[in-house]
Amino acid sequence: MHYGYFNGTIAPTTELAVGITDLGLLRGYGMFDYFLTYNGKPFQWDWYWERFRNSAAQMHLPLPLGKEETYAVVMQLIEQSGEPDVAVRFVMTGGYSADSISIEQPNLLILTEAIHPVPPVQYENGIKVILDEYVREMAEVKSTDYKRVILKAPDIRAAGASDLLYQRGGEISELSRSNFFLVKGDRIVTPNRHVLRGITRRTVMELAAVDFKVEERPVLLSELYDADEAFTTSSTKKVLPITQIGDLTIGDGKVGPKSQYLLERFNELVQGW
Amino acid sequence: MHYGYFNGTIAPTTELAVGITDLGLLRGYGMFDYFLTYNGKPFQWDWYWERFRNSAAQMHLPLPLGKEETYAVVMQLIEQSGEPDVAVRFVMTGGYSADSISIEQPNLLILTEAIHPVPPVQYENGIKVILDEYVREMAEVKSTDYKRVILKAPDIRAAGASDLLYQRGGEISELSRSNFFLVKGDRIVTPNRHVLRGITRRTVMELAAVDFKVEERPVLLSELYDADEAFTTSSTKKVLPITQIGDLTIGDGKVGPKSQYLLERFNELVQGW
Numbered sequence A, B: 001m002h003y004g005y006f007n008g009t010i011a012p013t014t015e016l017a018v019g020i021t022d023l024g025l026l027r028g029y030g031m032f033d034y035f036l037t038y039n040g041k042p043f044q045w046d047w048y049w050e051r052f053r054n055s056a057a058q059m060h061l062p063l064p065l066g067k068e069e070t071y072a073v074v075m076q077l078i079e080q081s082g083e084p085d086v087a088v089r090f091v092m093t094g095g096y097s098a099d100s101i102s103i104e105q106p107n108l109l110i111l112t113e114a115i116h117p118v119p120p121v122q123y124e125n126g127i128k129v130i131l132d133e134y135v136r137e138m139a140e141v142k143s144t145d146y147k148r149v150i151l152k153a154p155d156i157r158a159a160g161a162s163d164l165l166y167q168r169g170g171e172i173s174e175l176s177r178s179n180f181f182l183v184k185g186d187r188i189v190t191p192n193r194h195v196l197r198g199i200t201r202r203t204v205m206e207l208a209a210v211d212f213k214v215e216e217r218p219v220l221l222s223e224l225y226d227a228d229e230a231f232t233t234s235s236t237k238k239v240l241p242i243t244q245i246g247d248l249t250i251g252d253g254k255v256g257p258k259s260q261y262l263l264e265r266f267n268e269l270v271q272g273w
Helices: A023-027 A045-058 A067-081 A120-125 A147-151 A153-158 A199-208 A257-271 B023-027 B045-058 B067-081 B120-125 B147-151 B153-158 B199-208 B257-271
Strands: A003-006 A009-012 A017-019 A030-038 A087-093 A107-113 A127-133 A163-168 A171-175 A179-184 A187-190 A213-216 A229-234 A238-245 B003-006 B009-012 B017-019 B030-038 B087-093 B107-113 B127-133 B163-168 B171-175 B179-184 B187-190 B213-216 B229-234 B238-245
Touching: A003 A067, A009 A067, A023 A087, A023 B023, A023 B087, A023 B147, A030 A045, A045 A067, A045 A087, A045 A199, A067 A087, A067 A107, A087 B023, A120 A238, A147 A153, A147 A163, A147 B023, A171 A179, A179 A199, A187 A199, A199 A213, A199 A229, A199 A238, A199 A257, A229 A257, A238 A257, B003 B067, B009 B067, B023 B087, B030 B045, B045 B067, B045 B087, B045 B199, B067 B087, B067 B107, B120 B238, B147 B153, B147 B163, B171 B179, B179 B199, B187 B199, B199 B213, B199 B229, B199 B238, B199 B257, B229 B257, B238 B257
Parallel strands: A127 A163, A127 A238, A187 A213, B127 B163, B127 B238, B187 B213
Antiparallel strands: A003 A009, A003 A107, A017 B017, A030 A087, A087 A107, A163 A171, A179 A187, A179 A229, A229 A238, B003 B009, B003 B107, B030 B087, B087 B107, B163 B171, B179 B187, B179 B229, B229 B238
C-alpha cells in the first residue's frame, strides 16, 4: 500500500484529499516533481531537490520543508510502501485561498506510487511521435500545466503515436513529458531552449560525454532528415528510441545501436545506484 | 453556510475535498464557470450554461448532468445557503486518473460562495491596470489556467494596480479575468479575438447598442491614446472604469460619464432580474 504526506500528516494515498479552495485545483497554480528509487534509494536526489527548489522559487512558493526534512519524509514513505522500488511524486500548489486567487500558504503533497515501466515492445521497436506547434510556458519550471497533451490525446491515438514532439517556427523543444535527442555520427544533440532541464537528460548527457560529442543547442526540424537515430529521455522512459516522427522515418526505422548503447549505460548506472 | 455538489453528493463546502489523483490538481486539466444570482435567480442562466457546455466540449469532457438537472442542483444549493444572493461556481476537471494523464470520467463540483463585491472606491476613482505581453491559450475556453496573473501578482501590487491588461504584438485582448472596452465618442469598442466571451461583456454590448455604435474588432494599443474612457466587465466587476493603463492616463483620468451610464443600465437590468 502506498502512503502520502500532506502538510505534515501521513496517510494512505487513497485517503488523501485536497480541499476545494486549493489554487492548484481552481487556478492551475501548481508544480510537481517525479523520480524513481533504485535499490530503495532516490535516484539523483540532489539534482531533483535542486530542481524542485528552483521551480518553487520561480512560482513564488516558499518551501514548507527543508532538504533534510523532505528526504526523511521520502525515506519513511518508501519504507511504509513495503515495495523494493517506487516512484515518488511531489506536488505543491498555491494552497487554500479565501478569495480564490491570492496565495496564502502552499499545499505540499509527497506521495509514493507504483512504477509504470514502458512496455518492452517500445524499446524493441521504438516509438512514433507526432509534431505539434507549441511551446510550454516557462518550460524550465515543472508546472502542472499538461492541458496540451491531454487535449491532443485523440490526435495522438488516431496517428498510432505515443506522444507529441513540440516545435515552434521549425525549432524543436521537447516531448510533452520528456526530453529529445538526435544522434548524428559521433554527435549527440539535444535542444537547449524551451525545455525542462530533465534529470535523466542530464544523466544521459554525462554518460554520453564519454564516447560522444554532446551538443546542447537549438535543434531544427530540418535536422531530422539526416539524423541516424532519435530518442527521448525521462525518469520512466530512461532512453527510449523514437523511430518515427509524423510521416518521417528516422534513419532506417529500426532502433539504433547508439540509443541502445546509451540505454545500457543508463541501466548499468541505476543498477549500481 | 454554503453547500456544494460533488459528483452526486451535497455537503457543506468546507467538508468537500478532491482525491489526489484528480487531473485538475495533477495536470491543470480543468475548466470552470462563475455567475451571480439576483433576486435569488441565476443571472443569464441560458448563456452561462451554453458557455459551460462549449468549454466542456472543447476540452473533450462529457457533461455528467444535463441543463435541467444542473439548474435543479443550483437552485437547491442557493436555497440551502440561506443567503438572498450568492455566487455560483462550477468546476469540472479531467477526473481521477489511474495513470495520472488519461481522462476516465470528469469530476464535477457545483458550489455557492459569498459574493465579494468590488470596493466602492474603485467605481468612484476607476482602477489602474498594467500591460502584460501575453495571450491566454484557448482564450474562449474558461479553463482553470490562471498561472500568469498569480505569478505577476507582485508586479501588479508594486505598480499600485489591480490587474493585468494582456496584449501581444500591440493588439489588446482582455484583462486576466474580465473583458476590455474603450469608449470613443459614440462608439463602444471591444476586442473580438483571443478573449473569453464574457456573459457580462455580451450583456453590456446589448445594453450599449441602444445608445452607442458597438464595434467588436481587433483593438490596438495605439488606440488607447485618444480614447475617452475605458472600462472592464465581469460578473463581479459589472462595468468598472479603468482610468490608468501603465503610465498612460485614460481621458482626463476620471471616471467617465459613458462608463457610468452603462453601469447604471446594467444595475437597472440586474435589479429587475
